[in-house]
Amino acid sequence: MTQIIRVNKTKPEPEKLSAAAKMLASGGTVVFPTETVYGLGANALDEYAVKKIFTAKGRPSDNPLIVHIYDFTQLDKLASTVPASFFELAGKFWPGPLTMVVKKSPLVPDLVTAGLDTVGIRMPNHPVALELIKQSGVPVAAPSANVSGLPSPTKAEHVINDLDGKVDIIIDGGDCLVGLESTVLDIAGDTPVILRPGGITPEQIEAVLGKVMVDRFVYERFKDQDSNPRSPGIKYRHYSPKAEVILVEGSLTEMAAEINTRSEYLINNKKRVGIMATDQTRHMYAHGTVMSLGDRDRPETIAGNLFGLLRYFDQMGVDVILAESIDRTGIGIAVMNRMVRAAGYNIVGAGHAEQW
Numbered sequence: 001m002t003q004i005i006r007v008n009k010t011k012p013e014p015e016k017l018s019a020a021a022k023m024l025a026s027g028g029t030v031v032f033p034t035e036t037v038y039g040l041g042a043n044a045l046d047e048y049a050v051k052k053i054f055t056a057k058g059r060p061s062d063n064p065l066i067v068h069i070y071d072f073t074q075l076d077k078l079a080s081t082v083p084a085s086f087f088e089l090a091g092k093f094w095p096g097p098l099t100m101v102v103k104k105s106p107l108v109p110d111l112v113t114a115g116l117d118t119v120g121i122r123m124p125n126h127p128v129a130l131e132l133i134k135q136s137g138v139p140v141a142a143p144s145a146n147v148s149g150l151p152s153p154t155k156a157e158h159v160i161n162d163l164d165g166k167v168d169i170i171i172d173g174g175d176c177l178v179g180l181e182s183t184v185l186d187i188a189g190d191t192p193v194i195l196r197p198g199g200i201t202p203e204q205i206e207a208v209l210g211k212v213m214v215d216r217f218v219y220e221r222f223k224d225q226d227s228n229p230r231s232p233g234i235k236y237r238h239y240s241p242k243a244e245v246i247l248v249e250g251s252l253t254e255m256a257a258e259i260n261t262r263s264e265y266l267i268n269n270k271k272r273v274g275i276m277a278t279d280q281t282r283h284m285y286a287h288g289t290v291m292s293l294g295d296r297d298r299p300e301t302i303a304g305n306l307f308g309l310l311r312y313f314d315q316m317g318v319d320v321i322l323a324e325s326i327d328r329t330g331i332g333i334a335v336m337n338r339m340v341r342a343a344g345y346n347i348v349g350a351g352h353a354e355q356w
């Protein structure tokens with residue numbers, strides 16, 4: 001049985017969170033909201049508790065988890081050494097959607113880090129998450145609270161669809177505002193590398209550190225002959241709804257023309273088609289179920305809606321989702337990284353497909 005607890009998302013009632021905090025401290029699993037996506041948490045220092053996360057999600061055990069903290073005193077048990085850049089970045093972006101990968105402490109079980117000698121740590125910017133971690137008294141390992149392979153959950157209803165009956169407690173704290181996961185930045189080596197683009201943009205990190213590298217698998221498809229990616233998560237099918245997703249590149253008019261041709265053809269062949277458009281283009285479509293992801297001039301609105309819309313189209317029972325691309329600047333790189341993977345690298349149109 002999963003207990004569902006509704007809390008006030010801006011001012012969570014401490015007494016409502018106390019049962020969930022005790023559950024974490026005693027080795028149970030608790031789903032909680034963060035500013036990025038919902039997380040499926042367990043005590044990061046309790047291997048048995050962490051094992052439950054992998055079972056509930058059906059997650060491959062070679063994909064490491066991010067550990068969530070509420071203040072810096074929790075670092076001692078997690079990291080062995082942290083570089084100066086850690087505190088510079090934390091000062092700027094924590095609490096917030098930045099995960100930093102640093103050398104791990106021996107106290108962190110191998111299951112959390114998938115046997116790596118590093119650990120990803122983040123302080124989430126959400127009153128419910130912070131209060132929960134504080135009350136529990138333990139650092140909280142938490143991947144996104146979806147069944148492995150599906151889009152990450154940005155609403156409690158997504159979590160309930162995926163994990164009801166598989167976890168001890170789900171805390172409903174409303175919608176996640178960022179809507180995409182944190183940026184994963186590896187600062188354990190000599191040069192910082194972005195392993196996964198996310199809520200903090202490369203431009204924001206570069207304003208602090210100067211030029212940063214972006215891992216090649218942010219752009220490229222992982223192939224079996226590529227060994228040991230630095231972020232094991234990229235090996236797996238991810239963010240994929242049940243429907244087939246086709247990502248279309250090109251100028252706005254090129255994309256609209258391509259999507260209209262394809263949707264007409266698909267509909268004539270008795271397929272149900274969903275179109276992921278934007279506020280600027282939604283009027284350009286003649287067939288299919290047309291939904292806007294948001295405003296191209298405010299790409300954070302697109303980030304906020306992406307996962308929810310992928311799940312919505314599944315609920316509508318569409319067979320094929322035709323999705324427009326967006327610019328890869330700012331948070332656009334994170335949006336496109338998720339879209340490309342949701343599409344399983346199925347990219348068409350006049351664009352830069354060769355770069356993925």
Ligand code: TXA
Nearest residue numbers: 036038039064065118119120143144181182231232233
């Ligand atoms: O916003 C987020 O990051 C959310 C919320 C719940 O905090 N969490 C999340 O976790 O997205 P997950 O497990 O879905 O993704 C974690 C990513 C994976 O791509 C994993 O490979 C990478 O972080 N990662 C974790 N620890 C790592 C490490 N030590 N070295 C390299 N990559 C690591």
Ligand code: MG
Nearest residue numbers: 143144145152
């Ligand atoms: Mg995930």
